Amino acid sequence: MTRPSRSRRRRFATALACGLLLVGCSAGAGDSAAASSTLRYAAVGTPATATNDPHGGFANESDLVRFALTYDALTVPGEDGETRPRLATSWTPDASLTRWTIQLRDDAAFADGRPVRAADVLYSLRRVDAKAAENFGRMAVFDLDASRVTGAHALELVTVKPYAVVGQALEGATFVVPEGSDDFSSPVPGSGPFRQVDGDPGAALLERNEEWWGPAPPVERIEVRAVPDPQARADAVLSGQADLAGGVAPATARQADESGSAELITRPAGVMYPFVMRLDTAPFDDPRVRSAVRLAADRQVLLDTVFLGYGQLGNDLITPRDPSSPGGLPQRTRDLERARGLLAEAGYPDGVDVTLHTTTSYPGMEAAATVFAEQLAAIGMRARVEVAPPDTYFVDVFAQEPFYVGFFGGIPFLDVVRVSLAADSPTNETAWRRPDWEAALDAALATADEGQRRAQLGELQRVLRDEGGYVVWAVGDDLKLAAPGVSGVPTGPGFNAVFLDQVRLER
Amino acid sequence: MVPALVTATARTGGLLLAASVGVFAATGFLPGDAAQARTGGRASAAQLAELRAGAGLDRPAWLRYWDWLTGLLRGDAGTSLVSDRPVVDLVAQRLPATVILAAVALALTVPLMFALGGLAARGPRILRPATAAVVVAGAAVPQVVLAAGLVALLSGLLGWLPPVSLLPVGASPLTAPELLVLPALSLALPSAAYGAALLRGAIGDAAQRPHVADAALRGVPPMRLAARHLLPFVLAPATRVLAVVAGALIAATTVVETLFGYAGLGELLVAAIATRDVPVVQCVALLAAAVVLAGLLVADLVAAATDERRVSTP
Numbered sequence: 001m002t003r004p005s006r007s008r009r010r011r012f013a014t015a016l017a018c019g020l021l022l023v024g025c026s027a028g029a030g031d032s033a034a035a036s037s038t039l040r041y042a043a044v045g046t047p048a049t050a051t052n053d054p055h056g057g058f059a060n061e062s063d064l065v066r067f068a069l070t071y072d073a074l075t076v077p078g079e080d081g082e083t084r085p086r087l088a089t090s091w092t093p094d095a096s097l098t099r100w101t102i103q104l105r106d107d108a109a110f111a112d113g114r115p116v117r118a119a120d121v122l123y124s125l126r127r128v129d130a131k132a133a134e135n136f137g138r139m140a141v142f143d144l145d146a147s148r149v150t151g152a153h154a155l156e157l158v159t160v161k162p163y164a165v166v167g168q169a170l171e172g173a174t175f176v177v178p179e180g181s182d183d184f185s186s187p188v189p190g191s192g193p194f195r196q197v198d199g200d201p202g203a204a205l206l207e208r209n210e211e212w213w214g215p216a217p218p219v220e221r222i223e224v225r226a227v228p229d230p231q232a233r234a235d236a237v238l239s240g241q242a243d244l245a246g247g248v249a250p251a252t253a254r255q256a257d258e259s260g261s262a263e264l265i266t267r268p269a270g271v272m273y274p275f276v277m278r279l280d281t282a283p284f285d286d287p288r289v290r291s292a293v294r295l296a297a298d299r300q301v302l303l304d305t306v307f308l309g310y311g312q313l314g315n316d317l318i319t320p321r322d323p324s325s326p327g328g329l330p331q332r333t334r335d336l337e338r339a340r341g342l343l344a345e346a347g348y349p350d351g352v353d354v355t356l357h358t359t360t361s362y363p364g365m366e367a368a369a370t371v372f373a374e375q376l377a378a379i380g381m382r383a384r385v386e387v388a389p390p391d392t393y394f395v396d397v398f399a400q401e402p403f404y405v406g407f408f409g410g411i412p413f414l415d416v417v418r419v420s421l422a423a424d425s426p427t428n429e430t431a432w433r434r435p436d437w438e439a440a441l442d443a444a445l446a447t448a449d450e451g452q453r454r455a456q457l458g459e460l461q462r463v464l465r466d467e468g469g470y471v472v473w474a475v476g477d478d479l480k481l482a483a484p485g486v487s488g489v490p491t492g493p494g495f496n497a498v499f500l501d502q503v504r505l506e507r
Numbered sequence: 508m509v510p511a512l513v514t515a516t517a518r519t520g521g522l523l524l525a526a527s528v529g530v531f532a533a534t535g536f537l538p539g540d541a542a543q544a545r546t547g548g549r550a551s552a553a554q555l556a557e558l559r560a561g562a563g564l565d566r567p568a569w570l571r572y573w574d575w576l577t578g579l580l581r582g583d584a585g586t587s588l589v590s591d592r593p594v595v596d597l598v599a600q601r602l603p604a605t606v607i608l609a610a611v612a613l614a615l616t617v618p619l620m621f622a623l624g625g626l627a628a629r630g631p632r633i634l635r636p637a638t639a640a641v642v643v644a645g646a647a648v649p650q651v652v653l654a655a656g657l658v659a660l661l662s663g664l665l666g667w668l669p670p671v672s673l674l675p676v677g678a679s680p681l682t683a684p685e686l687l688v689l690p691a692l693s694l695a696l697p698s699a700a701y702g703a704a705l706l707r708g709a710i711g712d713a714a715q716r717p718h719v720a721d722a723a724l725r726g727v728p729p730m731r732l733a734a735r736h737l738l739p740f741v742l743a744p745a746t747r748v749l750a751v752v753a754g755a756l757i758a759a760t761t762v763v764e765t766l767f768g769y770a771g772l773g774e775l776l777v778a779a780i781a782t783r784d785v786p787v788v789q790c791v792a793l794l795a796a797a798v799v800l801a802g803l804l805v806a807d808l809v810a811a812a813t814d815e816r817r818v819s820t821p
Contacts, residue, residue: 048778051590133554198677205676232768239669391781426551
């Protein structure tokens, strides 16, 4: 229990008294010289749920960005989606692909001066694992009890089965805290490129860590703020209260882009609202019905209506930007005749009534459902659109209802597998349970040769595209607005986009 | 006077307790809980059960309420079920922002309310219908619509003020007073109109009294007439109206703060309800209830104090 200190209270009372006199005669914040080297980022997030714990779920992009700036992660994805070293300099398997030697940098240090050791890393990974319920079992592939520290800056990680892509499994969210840290009611020291010097999790001011081992960040300070409303984030940039805004709605983006008042930064395949069908529920238990639904989609109309053209046509591939996504597949297009035929073959010659659930969590989700319901009518599928409130959608509808508008934020294929395609995942939303597919997945992950493994993973994605429960009609761009002078904003897949330490600001 | 004070204070305490039970029950009736909000719907039943046990959410509601109440009496408002941060920290961080916003809004509301109410009841005859129309319309327009209109006019068209109010990090809102203007206006204008609508009748009634007409005939100047002959009769109803208006204004901060991205208690309450973060909801709601009830208590006491005079005045 902490109480506001007496001095804080007195300061507040004085401020209040002065304020009442002063308000109206605008004093202005005053642009000091220091302000010019502060990058102000209005991120997606709700200040009330902002947290200091870097090992749970990342409900707020603002939290994730702050953690990526203040902590070191083991590896990071590059702009091309390939794994790059960060705190870990190398990761080398034994012949069985189940024992991995992770070598760490020896020149990283926490803000309090202590060196970052292998023990800190293992402690942090175990803590992520202990919070599996909140982070969708991010460490599920590791047996961390069997893993051990082998040197001051080396550890051995054991996987539960042969797993050739451990570097990828350690990407992004493996934030390292000092061993033994268990009170996260205030930030614990990190070893990242920035340090938090003021503010709170909802709005934090970070200052460049001059001792950081990596390339010196171009800006001295970064302000990361959680702003819940998309319009407010965009307005913040347009009115000069922020330099960069995340999660901008397509309509706002187009307006700003056309007026030239701010620069639009697009991250391809960052937003996806697939239509989700459950394979264990009629009528979607019949593969012909699922194919008919996919063939009923007029993808261009959906892309233009929902994302206002900011994106690419979907080919029902769940992770088109993953390096293992198969290329060369023909674009799926609308074929009403075939769709009607398939529906009739499946035993629905007179059509079928279904309910398509959606919500207003993300801009355009509702439009996606209403437009698609009209398109489905053309093949005799009478879809009633039901809109659920955002705060219960991911509990009552997500992974429950047989037909709804889902959401993916551009995560890699193996993350989609862990969250949504593993037979035992609580959020296996399409009820995808295929022992042959899982066996092929295990075989792919036990393949050391990268080219061969990618081909195998690509084939798994092709099967899912044709036989699974997803209609990926388009992949939208994740849109950011930047004030003039901002450059170097990362636009790669997955966790790549949350590492803002090399963003530049020139005014 | 003293017995009135005791009973009024006791009643306020009882109402506060009732409010805390009401808020607790209302939050409990919402579908879902903090464990589900925290895991984003992506946890298994076993994981959810474990999280609930860890947070004590598996115990009966009355026991959770009792623990919360006894904790509060010991000075412990608990920790957030979503972010694990102490509730006191969360509230203390945002309290100044909301107090300042509400204070500025009230400081604008009060004179405006009296001016509009007085003008509608006693102003130049030609202005009365127009003022009355403004008052009724102003009281009827929802905050959201008014705020959008103000933003479109003062920010979009004229470019005088920022359309959002992101508070400076780690500093008081007063270091950037321009950020307060639109939220404060959005709160004050409907409140003043609503208050004026309520006050208009009281001023009209008081003005009908014979001694007022008498004073006017004697040539007492209008300002003096208002202060000496009208105010004493309007004071009690005005305090009540003010208490009601202040309560409505505090409630409206939830909408206005969210609209302007102003990180105060209202925005905290909205988000905490959405994530079923009961300890945070309880603390913020109770704080707001305490302020409203304290306002009504003061109004009651003023009414009691002015009552005798009203009885003794012919």
